[in-house]
Every structure is written in C-alpha cells, then in structure tokens.
Amino acid sequence: MTQTAFEEQEIPIAEFQNLGLSKDGRLHLGEDDLKALLAGHRTEMIRLHNLTDGEIKIMHLDAKISLRRNEQGNLDLLIHPVYREPQGPAYLTDGETEKFANGELVNLDKVVEIGGVKKEVLIEFDKDTNEFIITDTAQILAPDYVNNQELTPDQKLLFRKGKEVEIRDGTKFRYTATDPNGIRSNKLHLIASLLIDGGLSYLLYRGLKALSKDEKVSEDYSRGYYDALEDMQVRKVNDRVKGKNVHHR
Structure with a gap:
C-alpha cells in the first residue's frame, strides 16, 4: 500500500490509445491491472503495440506500466520495459547490486540523499524487467x-x-x-x-x-x-x- 490513489477518470486515455491499450475512450486492460494502476502499483507484463522512439518504430514491446502524478497535477503513463542488464542506483554497492540480481536480497532499507534531501527508501529489484524500484518509505501506508x-x-x-x-x-x-x-x-x-x-x-x-x-x-x-x-x-x-x-x- 502506498499513499497514492488515482481515479479512473484521471487516466490519460490518449497515451493508452497510442499504445493500443484503449479504443473509443475505453481501456483494454484486465481488471487486476487496472486496479494495480489506480492503487499506484505496476501492472503485470503487458504487450504494447506501435511504439515510436524518434525515427525508430517498434511494432510491439512487452513491458509493465504504471502511473505517476506530475508537477501540473496530471497523470503520466510510465513504461517499464525489460532491460538487458540491471543498473543499480549509485547508492548501492557492487556487492549489493549483485545480491539483488541473483536473488540473495529481496529488499534493502537505506537512508540516502536524493536531490540534496536525505530520505529513507526501500530498494527492490524487479526480476521481470531487470529494474530497481526505489520507494520513499514515508509514502508507504501500513494497514491498521x-x-x-x-x-x-x-x-x-x-x-x-x-x-x-x-x-x-x-x-x-x-x-x-x-x-x-x-x-x-x-x-x-x-x-x-x-x-x-x-x-x-x-x-x-x-x-x-x-x-x-x-x-x-x-x-x-x-x-x-x-x-x-x-x-x-x-x-x-x-x-x-x-x-x-x-x-x-
């Protein structure tokens, strides 16, 4: 649980349509994936279609997606593709990065400096995408x-x-x-x-x-x-x- 909750009407439909995940204003997502997005979590792996990166066109791509609120208060659609090699954040040692990659570490709680501000973060590794996930522990909401x-x-x-x-x-x-x-x-x-x-x-x-x-x-x-x-x-x-x-x- 995180202190992030979105309303379905806030979802940027146009961005979803560009990825083949929406048509005529209707989302083409499974119920579990939609609930994950609205709760501030990542979906399971989803096949995205017709992506463009500059002059490069990608017919399809398997990735996870999530939502994040931007400085203007609107929601941005984030794409989490599968990376070839895991790239650990600078505040992880080489040994810690290796332990995450081979499954010896599930998560790690650390106090780090981000943008000049010290924060306690929870570091995790998503094996599906080879990506590290950093969560501000102050944003994690524990159940009562x-x-x-x-x-x-x-x-x-x-x-x-x-x-x-x-x-x-x-x-x-x-x-x-x-x-x-x-x-x-x-x-x-x-x-x-x-x-x-x-x-x-x-x-x-x-x-x-x-x-x-x-x-x-x-x-x-x-x-x-x-x-x-x-x-x-x-x-x-x-x-x-x-x-x-x-x-x-």
Missing part, C-alpha cells in the same frame, strides 16, 4: 488491521521497511512495489483495513503471491480472516448509504 487484528506501531514500521510481519492467526505478509497488489503473504487471501475519516475501509486481497520463491502460499482461511469478513459484511450493510467501502484486489 489485518484479518481483524490491529497492528502495533512496531509492526507498521516493519511493514513500511519491507520487512515480514506476522500476526496471531499465523498470517505473514510484507510490502512490495514489485507486485501489482503491493503485498505478498504466506496466505492466498487476507483482509486489510485502513482507518479513514473515522471509519474503516477494507481491502480484500485474493490470489496473493508467496513471500519468496522458496515458500508456498496456504489456501487455508484463518479464523481472523472469517472474523474480518463477517465484520466487513456487517459494516458494508450499515454504511450502504455512504457508498461502497470494500475493495477487492
């Missing part, structure tokens, strides 16, 4: 509850640093910018809740990926998941007059 269990300040801090968090029902999860959901877990499904304007907003995650390539995802539903689901359904009925507050991911 997961499966009906309130997270402690320490657990929220771990989440923002990309570390694994475990709650009482055995569910483990961590933040990641490399996944369209923005989160990975040892459970296939979980329910996260955010306190917004005095009320709870629910995010129901389905089909989550494993925490690492060596681990498996459990399809079992925990007691906490069922409790959160029941609470979510009750609140949904009670808050119907205020609009839908449940989002499926």
Whole structure:
C-alpha cells in the first residue's frame, strides 16, 4: 500500500490509445491491472503495440506500466520495459547490486540523499524487467488491521521497511512495489483495513503471491480472516448509504 490513489477518470486515455491499450475512450486492460494502476502499483507484463522512439518504430514491446502524478497535477503513463542488464542506483554497492540480481536480497532499507534531501527508501529489484524500484518509505501506508487484528506501531514500521510481519492467526505478509497488489503473504487471501475519516475501509486481497520463491502460499482461511469478513459484511450493510467501502484486489 502506498499513499497514492488515482481515479479512473484521471487516466490519460490518449497515451493508452497510442499504445493500443484503449479504443473509443475505453481501456483494454484486465481488471487486476487496472486496479494495480489506480492503487499506484505496476501492472503485470503487458504487450504494447506501435511504439515510436524518434525515427525508430517498434511494432510491439512487452513491458509493465504504471502511473505517476506530475508537477501540473496530471497523470503520466510510465513504461517499464525489460532491460538487458540491471543498473543499480549509485547508492548501492557492487556487492549489493549483485545480491539483488541473483536473488540473495529481496529488499534493502537505506537512508540516502536524493536531490540534496536525505530520505529513507526501500530498494527492490524487479526480476521481470531487470529494474530497481526505489520507494520513499514515508509514502508507504501500513494497514491498521489485518484479518481483524490491529497492528502495533512496531509492526507498521516493519511493514513500511519491507520487512515480514506476522500476526496471531499465523498470517505473514510484507510490502512490495514489485507486485501489482503491493503485498505478498504466506496466505492466498487476507483482509486489510485502513482507518479513514473515522471509519474503516477494507481491502480484500485474493490470489496473493508467496513471500519468496522458496515458500508456498496456504489456501487455508484463518479464523481472523472469517472474523474480518463477517465484520466487513456487517459494516458494508450499515454504511450502504455512504457508498461502497470494500475493495477487492
């Protein structure tokens, strides 16, 4: 989860149309990819068509895409193609870059200087595109509850640093910018809740990926998941007059 949320009507349709991802004002994207974009995450790999780079025309290109708000307040479409070789940022050592590339490092939390300002960032490596992803940890929004269990300040801090968090029902999860959901877990499904304007907003995650390539995802539903689901359904009925507050991911 990041402190970035876009509305569908803000999407730069013309830019999507130029890539063959929109026609007659309608987006040609899968539901999961659209949700990833609106949540501020990257999509899965998508085939783009008829790209131009100066005088060079590219018939098709496999890449991930994302959205970013520019200084004018509008959304720009970003393309993340597959790079031949990974290029680590200057504040990574050669050893750290190599560990990311061969899978020894999942992420790294560092305080670095960007534009003359010191920031704490989470560094990750997207193996699909051979690209490093840098996220300002101040922009990572930790959930207030997961499966009906309130997270402690320490657990929220771990989440923002990309570390694994475990709650009482055995569910483990961590933040990641490399996944369209923005989160990975040892459970296939979980329910996260955010306190917004005095009320709870629910995010129901389905089909989550494993925490690492060596681990498996459990399809079992925990007691906490069922409790959160029941609470979510009750609140949904009670808050119907205020609009839908449940989002499926």
